[in-house]
Amino acid sequence: MKGALAQAARSLKVAELSSKIFGNAFNPTGARTGNYILRQNFRGEHMVRYYPSQLERNLIKVPRISRLMGEKMYDPDEIDRLNVNDKRRARGKGTPKKGEGKRATLAKKKKR
Numbered sequence: 001m002k003g004a005l006a007q008a009a010r011s012l013k014v015a016e017l018s019s020k021i022f023g024n025a026f027n028p029t030g031a032r033t034g035n036y037i038l039r040q041n042f043r044g045e046h047m048v049r050y051y052p053s054q055l056e057r058n059l060i061k062v063p064r065i066s067r068l069m070g071e072k073m074y075d076p077d078e079i080d081r082l083n084v085n086d087k088r089r090a091r092g093k094g095t096p097k098k099g100e101g102k103r104a105t106l107a108k109k110k111k112r
Contacts, residue, residue: 012028019026025035088094 015028016026018024025033027033027035085094
């Protein structure tokens with residue numbers, strides 16, 4: 001039994017020395033230290049670049065606010081969307097008017 005304790009103490013000492021040599025964390029009790037998080041690269045700068053600043057967020061809101069106030073702004077995406085909708089409506093592929101949809105036509109057929 002005494003030999004087993006000496007062997008365990010010796011292996012602990014070896015583990016401690018190897019952790020000093022190779023720059024690893026020595027943790028004989030296996031407690032959670034969070035060392036794996038501290039080893040990761042810092043990503044704060046990337047997160048700051050990912051999310052827009054307050055000024056950029058306010059600039060995004062400008063077209064919406066101006067529409068509410070009645071001002072006209074040139075939005076090429078909106079104009080393209082309206083043109084596509086007009087072309088679809090001309091071919092008969094647009095949304096039906098209120099009361100002319102599938103449900104309304106089924107109800108009219110049942111009344112006959």
